[in-house]
Amino acid sequence: MANVKLSGVWKYYSEEAAAVQDVKLSIDSGEFIVLVGPSGCGKSTTLRMIAGLESISKGEIEINGKVVNNVQPKDRDIAMVFQNYALYPHMTVEKNIGFALKISGMDKNEIKRRVLNTSSILGLDDLLRRKPGALSGGQRQRVALGRAIARDPAVYLFDEPLSNLDAKLRVTMRSELKALHRRLGTTTVYVTHDQEEAMTLGSRLVVMAGGKVQQIGTPLDVYNNPVNRFVASFVGSPTMNFIEGTIEGETFSPENSAVKIPLTAQIIDANALQSGQKLCLGIRPQSVTLAGDATPGIELDTTVELTEPMGDRVDLRLGLDESTQILARMPMNEVPANGASLRVKLPHEGMMFFEATEFGKRLGREPVAST
Amino acid sequence: MNSRPRHQSKLGSFALYTVLLIVSVVVVVPMFYLVVSAFKTEQGFLEHTFLPTGDGFLGIAWGELTTKQFHRLFSPEIGIGRALVNSIFLSSTTALLATFVCALAGYASAALDFKGKKSFEWLILAALIIPPPLLIAPSYQWLHSLNLLDSYAGLILPAIAPAFGVFLFRQATLQSVPKSIVEAARIDGAGEFGIFFAIALPMLRPMVGAFLIITFLATWNNFIGPQIVLQSTEKQPLSVVIYQTQTAYYSDYGLLMAGTLVSILPVAALFLFLQRDFIAGLSSGAVKG
Ligand SMILES: Nc1ncnc2c1ncn2[C@@H]1O[C@H](COP(=O)(O)OP(=O)(O)OP(=O)(O)O)[C@@H](O)[C@H]1O
Ligand SMILES: [Mg+2]
Numbered sequence: 001m002a003n004v005k006l007s008g009v010w011k012y013y014s015e016e017a018a019a020v021q022d023v024k025l026s027i028d029s030g031e032f033i034v035l036v037g038p039s040g041c042g043k044s045t046t047l048r049m050i051a052g053l054e055s056i057s058k059g060e061i062e063i064n065g066k067v068v069n070n071v072q073p074k075d076r077d078i079a080m081v082f083q084n085y086a087l088y089p090h091m092t093v094e095k096n097i098g099f100a101l102k103i104s105g106m107d108k109n110e111i112k113r114r115v116l117n118t119s120s121i122l123g124l125d126d127l128l129r130r131k132p133g134a135l136s137g138g139q140r141q142r143v144a145l146g147r148a149i150a151r152d153p154a155v156y157l158f159d160e161p162l163s164n165l166d167a168k169l170r171v172t173m174r175s176e177l178k179a180l181h182r183r184l185g186t187t188t189v190y191v192t193h194d195q196e197e198a199m200t201l202g203s204r205l206v207v208m209a210g211g212k213v214q215q216i217g218t219p220l221d222v223y224n225n226p227v228n229r230f231v232a233s234f235v236g237s238p239t240m241n242f243i244e245g246t247i248e249g250e251t252f253s254p255e256n257s258a259v260k261i262p263l264t265a266q267i268i269d270a271n272a273l274q275s276g277q278k279l280c281l282g283i284r285p286q287s288v289t290l291a292g293d294a295t296p297g298i299e300l301d302t303t304v305e306l307t308e309p310m311g312d313r314v315d316l317r318l319g320l321d322e323s324t325q326i327l328a329r330m331p332m333n334e335v336p337a338n339g340a341s342l343r344v345k346l347p348h349e350g351m352m353f354f355e356a357t358e359f360g361k362r363l364g365r366e367p368v369a370s371t
Numbered sequence: 372m373n374s375r376p377r378h379q380s381k382l383g384s385f386a387l388y389t390v391l392l393i394v395s396v397v398v399v400v401p402m403f404y405l406v407v408s409a410f411k412t413e414q415g416f417l418e419h420t421f422l423p424t425g426d427g428f429l430g431i432a433w434g435e436l437t438t439k440q441f442h443r444l445f446s447p448e449i450g451i452g453r454a455l456v457n458s459i460f461l462s463s464t465t466a467l468l469a470t471f472v473c474a475l476a477g478y479a480s481a482a483l484d485f486k487g488k489k490s491f492e493w494l495i496l497a498a499l500i501i502p503p504p505l506l507i508a509p510s511y512q513w514l515h516s517l518n519l520l521d522s523y524a525g526l527i528l529p530a531i532a533p534a535f536g537v538f539l540f541r542q543a544t545l546q547s548v549p550k551s552i553v554e555a556a557r558i559d560g561a562g563e564f565g566i567f568f569a570i571a572l573p574m575l576r577p578m579v580g581a582f583l584i585i586t587f588l589a590t591w592n593n594f595i596g597p598q599i600v601l602q603s604t605e606k607q608p609l610s611v612v613i614y615q616t617q618t619a620y621y622s623d624y625g626l627l628m629a630g631t632l633v634s635i636l637p638v639a640a641l642f643l644f645l646q647r648d649f650i651a652g653l654s655s656g657a658v659k660g
Contacts, residue, residue, distance in 0.1 A: 053554050074560040086551040090573040100559035147559070 002064035002077070002154035002187055003029045004050060009059035011045050011211075019045045021211045022059070032181050032188045034202030036195055038234070042211040043191040044159055050189060051080050051157050064154060079148035080157040083164060085140045087132040087147075093119075094128040097146045118150040121180075138169045145177075149184070158190040162197065174200060195235050199223070207231050209359070228361050229354040232282050238315065241288075241326040243281045244356050247273050252281055259320045262298055264348070271353045271364030279363065280354045285315065287350025288328035290343070297347035302326075304342050309335045318344060405635075408628035410436045416625045440629035444616075451633060453605060454612035458591060459637060461526060461608055466587040468531040470579055476532065477540025478571050482553050483563070495541075498534035511599060521602045530590065536582060543578040544571065580648020584641065591638055609634045 004027040011020035020042040027033050035043040048054040050061055052073035060067050068076050079100075087096050094115055101111045119125050122142045132140055141161060148156055161177075162170045178201060181188055192198055198205050199219040207214045207222060207230075215227045226232035232240050243261075245254040250268060252261040261281070263273075273279070291299040302318035305325065314332045319325050328344060336342055354360040407421050415423050415435055425432020444451040479485070480492055510529055511520075519525035548571050556566045572579065594610040601607055607615075613630035616623065 051554075051558060053557070073554075073558045078558065080555070080558050082551045082555060084549065084551055086549065086555040088552065088556070088570055090576075099556075099561075103560040103565065147555075151559075 001029045001185065003027055003062075004155060004187060004189065005060075005062040006046075006050070007060045007062075009046070009049060009061060010057045011042070011049060011054065012057045018057075019211050020049070023213050025206060025213065025216065027187060027189065029187055030185045032178075032190065032201060032203045033206060034190045034192060034198040034204070035206045035208060036192055036198035036202075036234075037208035037214075039193055041208045043193070043208055046208070047080075047157050047159055047189060047191050050155075051078055052076050053080075077154040078157055079151050079153040079155075080159065081144045081148050081161045083160040085132070085144040085164075087140060087143055089132050092129055092131055093124060093135070093143050093146075096132065096143055097124075097150045100147065100151045114150050114152075115146075118146045121149065122146050137165055138173065141165060141173060145180075149180075152186075154187065156186055156188040156190075158188065160192055161190075163192070163194070170197075177201065196237060199235070205235075207234060209234070214359075226352070226362060228359050229280060229282065229357070230359045232352060232354065232362070236284055236286075238285050238327055238329065240282045240284050240352075242354075243324060243326070245279070245281065247275050247277045247279065249275055254281075254320070254324045257321050257324045259300075259324055261300065261320075261346075264296075264298075267348055267351065273353060273363065278356050280356045280360060282352040282354055283326070283346050283350050285327040285329040287347055288318075288326065288330070289345045289347065290330065291345045292343075293345070295345070295347050295349070297345040297349075298351075299343055299345050302342050302344055304336045304338055304340045307335050307338065316342070318342060405628055405632060408625060409440055409632045410438065410629075411625055412437055412439060413623065413625050416628075440625045441633075443626060444629055444633060449612065449616055450605075451609065451612055451630060454607055454609045455633060455637075457606060458608035458610070458634070461523060461597075462587045462590040464523075465527050465530050465590040466583050468527065469533060469536055469586045470582050472532045473536030473582065474540045474572065474575060474579060475567065476537045477542075478544045478548070478567055478575070480537065481541045481544035482548060482550065482571065495534045495537050499538060507595070507599065514600060520600060521606065522600075523606070525600045526596055530586075530596075533586075536586070539582060540575065540578060543575050547578075548574050577648050580645045584645050587641060588638060591634070 004025075006023050006025040009020060009023045010018055012018050023042075023046055025033075035046060037043055045054060049056050050063075052068065052071060056069050060069060062068065063076055063078070088099065091099065097118055098111045098115045101114060106114075115128070116125075119128055122145060124139070124142055124146055127135060127139060127143075132143065135143065141164075144161065162173050165173060174197060190198075190201060192201075202219055204216060204218055205222050206216050209230050215222055215231045217225070222231060222235050226235060229242065233242065243252075243254045245252050245257075245261075247263075247268075248260075250263050250265065252263055253259070254261070267273070289295070289297075300320060302320055304316055305319045306317035308315040309332075312331065313329055314335050316328045316330065316336070317325055318328055353363040355363065404421065408416055411419070411423070412435070415437075423432045423435040425435065427433040443449060480488065480495070514520050514525045514529075517525075519528070552570060552574075553566055556570045561569060591608075592610060593608075594614065597606075597608050597611050601611070609630070613627065613634060616626050616630060
């Protein structure tokens with residue numbers, strides 16, 4: 001087990017554009033860290049620099065207190081699981097799992113013992129004599145996992161290991177991975193572009209975009225206190241509602257709309273909003289409730305434009321007027337008819353304000369320390 | 372409705388078998404002619420197209436067939452035995468070395484990052500463009516100044532790193548050795564040579580088989596090379612020795628056929644041995660797209 005520390009790490013593939021910019025990240029021993037972000041944001045590059053498969057353009061990476069910038073991958077005591085599994089096609093499952101051990105010069109019997117131990121953890125016992133070509137996707141995934149586990153490395157690195165599996169298997173493997181981590185307790189860095197996977201697996205998330213770290217925090221922290229509009233929109237499903245508009249006194253006027261959303265002095269204060277300021281109001285679909293209960297919030301009259309019932313809950317597209325809509329997800333037994341009017345509440349608690357740009361800062365909050 | 376496709380497929384397979392039959396005849400008849408002629412006397416060769424007719428089994432005069440031509444070939448006068456050994460040595464050494472060097476270089480150029488990689492690739496491409504006959508004179512001069520004339524080294528060394536082979540293995544590596552597998556092996560602790568031997572080479576196996584055969588055949592059939600480089604008779608391979616029987620003994624077809632048979636057999640054996648790899652190597656591009 002080991003801790004991993006990235007200090008001001010940069011990666012340039014070409015002179016003009018940095019694929020990874022100034023990543024600072026300190027991973028404790030035994031943590032399950034998930035790097036999450038949209039395609040091309042530099043997650044894999046960051047992971048590959050930790051693995052030693054990609055050189056570090058600037059900055060330092062430490063594993064267990066030792067700077068590894070110039071250490072070969074094989075000497076970093078890491079194991080990596082690739083998206084396409086990268087199994088050796090001409091070797092049996094047994095040889096695949098034991099390959100690294102054999103290279104390390106381990107005793108034959110010890111290798112056998114470890115391979116069998118690994119295969120029983122992963123339920124691969126009956127497949128040891130097969131070659132990867134004769135395995136299903138899920139089984140290959142297990143073998144790739146087994147190859148990493150058998151080595152008992154200080155750090156596991158995963159690059160989208162579940163993305164080639166079908167949806168159902170992905171959920172199963174996800175919980176197996178979680179159980180496995182609980183059992184082995186090995187430091188893990190896990191890359192995914194799937195925010196749901198990130199939320200369920202990670203002890204902490206590192207949300208990345210455009211080569212930069214946007215926010216580091218526990219899943220709940222990131223969900224409840226996104227530092228900017230990007231993180232707010234990336235984390236959570238369905239996506240948060242954003243309404244761009246202007247503060248006028250104690251009301252918020254959405255752009256191109258006659259609707260006025262009344263705010264309270266308390267909200268204005270708490271978020272340090274100023275009259276005349278252009279900004280973006282965010283509220284999660286799950287936060288929107290039916291009007292009438294006692295929680296403090298703003299009540300609005302809306303028109304139901306679209307309903308998507310899902311048994312236990314319903315997604316509603318609600319129109320404030322022609323040009324402004326919000327999505328609401330509510331537990332509901334009775335689905336309202338399209339065109340019906342519905343009075344809903346935006347609770348104060350759920351309202352967030354951002355600068356009105358894609359990466360607009362969250363207003364009225366101290367930026368969360370990012371290490 | 373039902374019978375039509377079946378009828379069609381019957382017709383189809385009839386056409387297919389007819390074509391295959393014609394092709395087999397076209398291929399087999401010359402082979403048969405070659406084998407039969409090798410067992411005839413000069414007289415018999417001129418008198419009968421195929422087997423001599425007579426009143427033996429199947430109406431063939433078996434008694435007229437003879438192994439005389441082979442005795443002549445293996446006599447000290449012609450000494451095809453030594454030529455056979457020479458050819459086997461030359462061809463297998465060249466094939467093994469060339470395959471090894473080309474696989475190593477092609478793999479490196481596809482899978483590794485090193486200084487001067489771009490120039491290396493340009494060099495290979497440039498070398499591909501040069502027509503081989505253009506190199507005969509300068510090579511001769513070089514071999515002369517290196518004192519390698521009339522030696523096997525002079526034949527083998529220039530042949531162990533053909534640009535064509537390097538390029539072939541480069542493409543094969545790009546196609547069938549995924550980068551992530553090399554990286555996985557690197558993380559698993561294998562050294563670069565270890566990765567080449569334990570991971571890449573087995574994955575390139577079809578190409579290795581195909582290239583072994585191609586190089587073996589090319590060396591086996593190479594006539595100009597040994598003719599130019601080797602002077603001593605006892606070093607000459609089959610191609611040269613068989614040719615020389617003709618200049619010295621007129622067009623002695625029986626002898627020529629027997630010599631050709633001797634020279635074909637080892638190659639045929641090798642091909643039978645490696646044919647699965649050979650075919651896989653040639654068609655691997657077609658399957659994967
Ligand atoms: N070998 C390379 N050479 C040049 N540019 C590269 C290379 N690898 C990645 N990049 C670029 O660096 C950026 C980050 O790539 P990276 O693979 O880290 O993204 P990612 O977050 O893993 O995306 P994905 O979810 O699609 O895997 C991208 O813009 C990509 O085009
Ligand atoms: Mg990636």
